Amino acid sequence: MPLYLDPEELRIFRDLNQAPGGFIDLVGAMAFRAAGTAQRLGVFDALAAGARTPAELATKLDVAEGPLTVLLDALAGFGYVLCDDDGYAPGPAADPWLANGPRDWFAPTLALWHELIGELWTGLEEAVRTGRPPEPYYAWLERRPGTLRTFQGMLAGMARxxxxxxxxxxxxxxxxxxxxxxxxxxxxxxxxxxxxxxxxxxxxxxxxxxxxxxxxxxxxxxxxxxxxxxxxxxxxxxxxxxxxxxxxxxxxxxxxxxxxxxxxxxxxxxxxxxxxxxxxxxxxxxxxxxxxxxxxxxxxxxxxxxxxxxxxxxxxxxxxxxxxxxxxxxxxxxxxxxxxxxxxxxxxxxxxxx
Ligand SMILES: C[S@@+](CC[C@H](N)C(=O)[O-])C[C@H]1O[C@@H](n2cnc3c(N)ncnc32)[C@H](O)[C@@H]1O
The missing domain is CATH 3.40.50.150 (Vaccinia Virus protein VP39)
Structure with missing residues (x-):
C-alpha cells in the first residue's frame, strides 16, 4: 500500500479537493510497478530468508547494487520493505501477501497484473478508439507459457x-x-x-x-x-x-x-x-x-x-x-x-x- 494518508492529508485531497487526487494515483502506479519489478527480480523471495544488505541482495540477484538500492528505498516508502541497520526486510505490504505461505494469494495476482498493465494496457487508447483489443488476450497468453501458468495459478487460487x-x-x-x-x-x-x-x-x-x-x-x-x-x-x-x-x-x-x-x-x-x-x-x-x-x-x-x-x-x-x-x-x-x-x-x- 503506497501511502498511509493522515486525516489532514485525506481532508485536503479528498474532502476539500484542495490537491489533485490523481497525484495519489500517480504514486500508486509507481508503487505497483516498483513492487511488480521487485517481484520479478526475486527481491521478496530473497528477503523471505531474512534481512539483507543491498550488496548481499545485489550479489544474490545478480543485479546492479546502485539502482537496486534506489528501488529498495522506493519500496520502503511504499510499505513493501523495511530498512534498519541489518539491511532490508519484507514490509507489511509484502509479508504475508507476497511471501510463500498460506496467505500468499496476492503474489500471482501482482505478477499477472504487472504484465497486463505493463504490456497489454499500452493498447488501451487504441482499444477505446477502435472498439477492438490490439491483441486478443488468450492468443497472447497461449504464446507465453509462463504468464499462462501464472494466470491459471491465480484463477486456481481464487477457485479453491x-x-x-x-x-x-x-x-x-x-x-x-x-x-x-x-x-x-x-x-x-x-x-x-x-x-x-x-x-x-x-x-x-x-x-x-x-x-x-x-x-x-x-x-x-x-x-x-x-x-x-x-x-x-x-x-x-x-x-x-x-x-x-x-x-x-x-x-x-x-x-x-x-x-x-x-x-x-x-x-x-x-x-x-x-x-x-x-x-x-x-x-x-x-x-x-x-x-x-x-x-x-x-x-x-x-x-x-x-x-x-x-x-x-x-x-x-x-x-x-x-x-x-x-x-x-x-x-x-x-x-x-x-x-x-x-x-x-x-x-x-x-x-x-x-
Ligand atoms: C477467466 S478464465 C475462467 C476460468 C474458470 N472457469 C474460473 O472461473 O476460474 C476464462 C477461461 O476461458 C478459457 N477460454 C478463453 N477463450 C476460449 C476459447 N476460445 N475456447 C476455449 N476456452 C477459452 C480460458 O483459457 C480460461 O481458462
Whole structure:
C-alpha cells in the first residue's frame, strides 16, 4: 500500500479537493510497478530468508547494487520493505501477501497484473478508439507459457477459495456436467467431490488445460473428469457442447466476450442442457449488491476496462445475462450471493423445454 494518508492529508485531497487526487494515483502506479519489478527480480523471495544488505541482495540477484538500492528505498516508502541497520526486510505490504505461505494469494495476482498493465494496457487508447483489443488476450497468453501458468495459478487460487461456497449454493445432484472454459478444473472437481454420481467434461484451450490435468490427477478424479482441448470459437472444436448435460458451468467466461458473443455463448450453453438441466453462470456482475466495499467496486470498474482493452468484453449486469438466458428459453432464473469474500455471484437458470 503506497501511502498511509493522515486525516489532514485525506481532508485536503479528498474532502476539500484542495490537491489533485490523481497525484495519489500517480504514486500508486509507481508503487505497483516498483513492487511488480521487485517481484520479478526475486527481491521478496530473497528477503523471505531474512534481512539483507543491498550488496548481499545485489550479489544474490545478480543485479546492479546502485539502482537496486534506489528501488529498495522506493519500496520502503511504499510499505513493501523495511530498512534498519541489518539491511532490508519484507514490509507489511509484502509479508504475508507476497511471501510463500498460506496467505500468499496476492503474489500471482501482482505478477499477472504487472504484465497486463505493463504490456497489454499500452493498447488501451487504441482499444477505446477502435472498439477492438490490439491483441486478443488468450492468443497472447497461449504464446507465453509462463504468464499462462501464472494466470491459471491465480484463477486456481481464487477457485479453491470460492468452490465450497459455490457448491453449497447449488444443491446436487449435478449428473453429467460441462465446464466451459474450466481450465484449472477446480470447480468440476468440487462438484464431483460433493456428489458421487457427477461426471464432468472440461473444455478449454490446450495450454489452459495443463493446470487442469495436474489438479485432476492430484484429486484422483481422472476417471470422472474428461479434459477436452479446443477453441470454442472454432465450430469443429465445440462438439463437446452438442451432448445433453444436467449442469453447464459458464464460470468467468461471459465477461471475456462482447455482448453478441456473450449472448451467443449463453444460448449455446442452453442448447447443451437436457430438459430440467441447470445453467450456472458465475460472474462479478457490474451491478454488485448494495454494501459492496469501495475498493471492490472500484476494482470492478478497472477490471471491466481491462476486459474491454484486452478481450473486447466487459462486465455485464445481472439483468443483461438473465435476459440472454431468458431469450435462450431458460426459466426459473435466480441470483444467488455466495457466502464468501469477493464480488462473484451465481446466476442459476433451468432448461424448461421438454
Ligand atoms: C477467466 S478464465 C475462467 C476460468 C474458470 N472457469 C474460473 O472461473 O476460474 C476464462 C477461461 O476461458 C478459457 N477460454 C478463453 N477463450 C476460449 C476459447 N476460445 N475456447 C476455449 N476456452 C477459452 C480460458 O483459457 C480460461 O481458462
Amino acid at each position: 477459495g470460492l468452490a465450497p461456497a459455490v457448491v453449497a449454493a447449488v444443491p446436487g445432484p449435478y449428473g453429467k456436467l460441462l465446464d466451459v472454459g474450466g481450465g484449472h478444473a477446480i470447480y468440476s472437481a468440487a462438484f464431483c467431490e460433493a456428489a458421487p454420481g457427477t461426471t464432468a467434461t472440461v473444455v478449454d484451450l490446450p495450454g489452459a488445460l495443463d493446470e487442469g490435468r495436474a489438479r485432476v490427477e492430484e484429486a484422483g478424479l481422472a476417471g470422472r473428469i474428461t479434459l477436452v482441448p479446443g477453441d470454442l470459437t472454432v465450430p469443429a472444436d465445440s462438439a463437446a457442447l452438442d451432448s445433453a448435460y444436467d449442469t453447464v458451468l459458464l464460470f468467468n467466461v461471459v465477461h471475456g466476450l462482447d455482448p453478441d458473443g456473450a449472448a451467443g455463448l449463453v444460448a449455446r450453453a442452453a442448447r447443451a442442457l437436457r430438459p430440467g438441466g441447470r445453467l450456472l453462470v458465475l460472474e462479478p456482475y457490474s451491478d454488485p449488491p448494495a454494501g459492496t466495499q469501495g475498493h471492490t467496486a472500484a476494482f470492478l470498474g478497472g477490471f471491466s476496462l481491462n476486459l474491454a482493452a484486452t478481450q473486447g468484453g466487459r462486465l455485464y449486469t445481472f439483468a443483461e445475462v438473465a435476459g440472454w438466458a431468458e431469450a435462450a428459453g431458460l426459466g426459473g432464473i435466480e441470483r444467488l450471493p455466495l457466502d464468501a469474500p469477493g464480488s462473484d455471484e451465481l446466476l442459476v437458470a433451468r432448461q424448461e423445454t421438454v
